[in-house]
Amino acid sequence: MKAKYIRVSTTEQNTHRQEEKGVNQFIDKCSGSIxxxxxxxxxRLLTAIDKGQINEVQVKSIDRLGRNTLDILTTIRELTDKNIAVVSQKEGLTTIIDGKVNPVANLIISIMATLSEFELEQIRERQREGIERAKQRGVYSSNGGSKKLNPEQFLSKSKNALCAKHLKNGESVRRAAKLSGVSNATALKVKKHLSVL
Structure with a gap:
């Protein structure tokens, strides 16, 4: 029996693009680094395989198995040793054809697994660089939020200061926002800060 293994990184992501009718599906919502x-x-999939209920595992792409080269290759090797074919639909690869191991597929999968891990490391590097830039600008908070500004700091920003000037001159919140190039929400915040100063 065929099975489809589906993985998305977060609970908010949709699995519909990976799903397939008429195939037993196993869905994980977790990081590929696990x-x-x-x-x-x-x-559950591995248990079903050990019970002899499955002889082929389909995935949308190799990176659904994971983002770690060693883990991907270990998983594929263990499945192949159990005579379970792994079919990657996006890449058009099958590890076992007519009961024989497909050496070309294994070679390509090794390369793709390495690239998948490299891509993950690139993403992490970009995140680290972004955090460093945010720290240099003074807007990074270790809890992931923005640095909190006190009313004086908030009103000292050029557009906010202009908005405050228009509000003091009797303009409405909406008009002050438009004239100073800020959102209505920011203009409301400016008005609130002005009232407590």
Whole structure:
């Protein structure tokens, strides 16, 4: 019997694009950095394989198995050793054809797994660089939020200061926002800060 393994990184992501009718589906919503054997649905899939209920595992793409080269290759090797074909639909690869291991597929999968891990490291590097730039600008908070500004700091920003000037001159919130190039929400915040100063 065929099975489809589906993984998305967050609970908010939709799995519909990976789903397929008429195939037993195992869906995990977790990071690809979590080892395959530690994912809830992957565990159920492996149990079904050990019971002889599945002989082919389909994935939308290799990176659905994971983002760690060693983990991906270990997973594929263990499935292949159990005579379970792994089919990657996006790349058009099948690890076992007519009962024989496909060496070309294994080579390509090794390369793609390495690239997947490299891509993840690039994403992490960009995140680190972004955090460093935010720290240099003084807008980074370790809890992921923006640096909180006190009323004076908030009103000292050029557009906010202009908005405050228009509000003091009797303009409405909406008009002051338009004239100073800020949103209505920011103009309301400017008005609120002005009232407490």
């Amino acid at each position: 080892p395959f054997k530690e994912r809830p649905s992957a565990k």
